[in-house]
Amino acid sequence: MLTFEDVQAAAKRIEGAAHRTPVLTSRTLNERVGAEVFLKAENFQRIGAFKFRGAFNAVSRLSTDQLARGVAAYSSGNHAQAVALAASLAGTSSVILMPDDAPPTKVAATRGYGAEVVTYDRYTGDRAAIAQQLATDRGVTLIPPYDHYDVMAGQGTVALELIEEVGPLSALLVPIGGGGLMAGCATAATALSPGIRMIGVEPAAGDDTARSLAAGERVEIGVPRTIADGQAIPIPGELTFAINQQLLDSVELVSDDEIRTAMAFAFERLKIVLEPSGASALAALLAGRIQGRPERIGVVLSGGNVGLERFLELLG
Known part of the structure; x- marks a missing residue:
């Protein structure tokens, strides 16, 4: 299993090479969802994403x-x-x-x-x-994209930095593709913020993790056709699923249109550019999918790698 100590060790290795990305807040967003929201902006990471x-x-x-x-x-x-x-x-x-x-x-x-x-x-x-x-x-x-303990440990530094900066959270929303970002973040967040709700977000067309959790084993679907190309995964990773099966509280699904709405909100209100996968967790929050009224919510904005033509095509 991945441990919190693995994530802490990864944080030391990447220090000075990876950016410590900003945490954004928005009064408009807080009022809209009725909670204090902290957005971890990995679109400002090197190469434009948490990876x-x-x-x-x-x-x-x-x-x-x-x-x-x-x-x-x-x-x-x-x-x-x-x-x-x-x-x-x-x-x-x-x-x-x-x-x-x-x-x-x-x-x-x-x-x-x-x-x-x-x-x-x-x-x-x-x-x-x-x-x-x-x-x-x-x-x-x-070096696989997610099914690798060193990769997961590195991704977990996203949650480590977020909670170190803003303190304990009631819930953390994380996009899920292969599951590496969630596995790392859940390992760090549950250690730092006991009682936190770990909420994964997938595109509705690519709900392999949601189906797998419901079945109690990995379920393979067809390659998803969704604008969220970074989450177009047909089956969760073997190592990542074993961790997420233990640490996830729920998985919410968002449509491509809801992702577009989140991209537009980020552009107009936060003044940042997000790629579709990078906006999916925000999409779930804006769509009202998070139940139970958590008071302090973290959201991982996982990346911003989208070209101008594609951005205009998606939102035009």
């Missing part, structure tokens, strides 16, 4: 021999950029498997950090299997 935390922590744990050979990863965009940058900072090479319909801005950024990009069809190919074969063929170390 850099886990990627840098994982790369920093590699041996000298592993670093000499290089790393591989698979991702729709944010983990791709994160591993590419972490590898570059560590002085090693990276090869990244990305879907052929990944957002062009994310592909360009990944290449910009020095990675070699290999593409595949996300609707017909098994990305984990393809990436593992690629890593084996190249003799490099594969």
